[in-house]
Amino acid sequence: VQEADKLADPGNRNSAPKDVDPAALTMPPWLPDTPDARIDLAQYFSCVRIIDAFVGEVLAKLEASGQADRTLVVFTGDHGIPCQRGKMTIYPAGTHVPLFVKGPGVKAGRIITAPVSQMDFNPTFLEAFGLPPLPNTHASSLWPILSGKTDQVAGRRSVLTEANGTYPSFKSEGRAPDAKAARALCDGRYYYIANIIQ
Secondary structure (H helix, E strand, C coil), rough: CCCCHHHHHCCCCEEEEEECCCCHHCCCCCCCCCCCHHHHHHHHHHHHHHHHHHHHHHHHHHHHHHHHHHHCCEEEEECCCCCCCCCCCCCCHHHCEEEEECCCCCCCCCCCCCCCCHHHHHHHHHHHHHCCCCCCCCCCCHHHHCCCCCCCCCCCCCCCEEEEECCCCCCCHHCCCEEEEEECCCCCCCCCEEEEEC
């Protein structure tokens, strides 16, 4: 299913999706509760449904191939929800991304709330395949968590995230591009956020 096929008006990319009712959504407290914001959020949830269907198809094909019990499957996102305080920010909606892992040696049916970083993938995959970690890694293997031995990364109480960049959001108005810099520290529940340049 193409995204445009799911819109109430395929000729208007800002129209509501057919499969998610904007009026039924609970709006995040940091977003304005307006009809346009509701449509935007409904489109996001509609896209999530498309991805979910694709992932289901891939997993079904993997199972049918007979290789599922030999394959480590990782599903994650590169950013949070694409809205205010989401994508490209250090706020929870920007850094709290999906991470699902299944495969041989992975203990199924668990939800972990410990802070992890995508930097942890490298040492995790190396350990999963029986290879030694790189000597200068700044990350930790998640394999002890995935294998069910623990629910925390050893020695880690928090993760640091950062956002840096110059975004040309006002270029059309003849203004200088926006410069932004921010840092956040998260322990899996609370965030300490420092907006260095807003």
